[in-house]
Amino acid sequence: MIPLRKNIAEMDGYVPGFQPKDEGAWIKLNTNENPYPPSPRVAEAIRAELGDGEGLRKYPDPPSSAAREEAARLYGFDPAWVIMANGSDELLNNLIRAFAGEGEEIAYVHPSYSYYATLAGIQGARVRTFGLTDKWELADFPELYEGKLFFLTNPNAPLGFTYPLEFIEELAGRVAGMLVVDEAYVDFADENALPLVRKCPNVVVTRTLSKSYSLAGMRLGLAIARPEVIAALDKIRDHYNIDRLAQAAAVASLSDQDYLRGCVEKIRQTRAWFTGELRVLEYGVIPSRGNFVFATPPDRNGKRVYDALFERKILVRYFSDPLLSHGLRITIGTREEMEKTVAALAEIG
Structure with missing residues (x-):
């Protein structure tokens, strides 16, 4: 028997967001990465x-x-x-x-x-x-x-x-x-x-x-x-x-810092626009100060919407935790990526 420490043997490891191998085929909005390159x-x-x-x-x-x-x-x-x-x-x-x-x-x-x-x-x-x-x-x-x-x-x-x-x-x-x-x-x-x-x-x-x-x-x-x-x-x-x-x-x-401020401002503007579009679709959206939003569909079934987006090669983050399973965390990407996401959400209903 391998003599692991008891707490290591019994603990669950952290599960990071899914990283697809064919990244270019996806709109990747699940791990809060910045959509713009570094300076x-x-x-x-x-x-x-x-x-x-x-x-x-x-x-x-x-x-x-x-x-x-x-x-x-x-x-x-x-x-x-x-x-x-x-x-x-x-x-x-x-x-x-x-x-x-x-x-x-x-x-x-x-x-x-x-x-x-x-x-x-x-x-x-x-x-x-x-x-x-x-x-x-x-x-x-x-x-x-x-x-x-x-x-x-x-x-x-x-x-x-x-x-x-x-x-x-x-x-x-x-x-x-x-x-x-x-x-x-x-x-x-x-x-x-x-x-x-x-x-x-x-x-x-x-x-x-x-x-x-x-x-x-x-x-x-x-x-x-x-x-x-x-x-x-x-x-x-x-x-x-x-x-x-x-x-x-x-x-x-x-x-x-000039480059940082430019990227941050673009993300903040897109965040505000995307939040407004989600609300038009009757999603509940918590006002966010991050580069993501937590959004709840009208039927409060986050897994249904996650799966439908996944089929369309749009990755967002779904949490099975009962406190979070009603919604989705969606990273703010480029304006084009978020427009495609809005269109997909409207189609999914």
């Missing part, structure tokens, strides 16, 4: 770093110094407050490893990013979830939550709504451990929690370059927190966690 500076930086290939025989800079410095400059922090990672998932994992021992508790909002539970299971930590009221407020949250970590996905995924900064600051005072504000989609929203990192010692903000920066294929993320938190995360990350090409891509992408 042209990214390809230039990768080509420059690659050169004749000589650099690839050497290890990358262990702390990703240039990328940390660029992120720190962009967000107005000292580099000691910033860490780079192999996707923000690495940060979420290492935060649990750093703060929650086996049998200790972490918590998150349900529904939100279900991968928190998988990461907790790997560590052997216990999981507690807090539901939402019909006004998207936390249900039954205690005056003081005494678990080690509380994850707040803001904007919420898969629903798309945001919590105001005032609420997050209040919540930080009600969390005895660390409050991790997962801002994977924040560039599509109107405000962020970075000001709270300085005001509240227990706030950590995590970001990804997969969504707004169009770098899902490079696996890049970052966190901003007090230097003592960053130092702890530095201790436990893989010492060469970001390769040379990804580090060059991160610097180039973060430095081109």
Whole structure:
């Protein structure tokens, strides 16, 4: 018998969104990828770093110094407050490893990013979830939550709504451990929690370059927190966690804010148009601040519509969770892709 740890043997693995092999044959709106390419500076930086290939025989800079410095400059922090990672998932994992021992508790909002539970299971930590009221407020949250970590996905995924900064600051005072504000989609929203990192010692903000920066294929993320938190995360990350090409891509992408703003604005405009079209079709749509919407068909049968779209080679995300099965999460693609999706939804009825 293979002597696996009991919690690993018994846990379920996380199931990511379906990735078809013939991607070009599909309208792919299921994994919240950006429909536009990354900044042209990214390809230039990768080509420059690659050169004749000589650099690839050497290890990358262990702390990703240039990328940390660029992120720190962009967000107005000292580099000691910033860490780079192999996707923000690495940060979420290492935060649990750093703060929650086996049998200790972490918590998150349900529904939100279900991968928190998988990461907790790997560590052997216990999981507690807090539901939402019909006004998207936390249900039954205690005056003081005494678990080690509380994850707040803001904007919420898969629903798309945001919590105001005032609420997050209040919540930080009600969390005895660390409050991790997962801002994977924040560039599509109107405000962020970075000001709270300085005001509240227990706030950590995590970001990804997969969504707004169009770098899902490079696996890049970052966190901003007090230097003592960053130092702890530095201790436990893989010492060469970001390769040379990804580090060059991160610097180039973060430095081109004009390009970022242009892509984000196109997605926000398409999001507004698509939301309006869905409502014409009598879909319920939660106002979204992400690069996706959560939409409910009139008959509240998300699986029926998912299957019909799949037959038409349009991929969206369906969740079997009873709290979500009535609807679909639909990534905002190009205007042309969303027009085709609207036409398909009208045909499906």
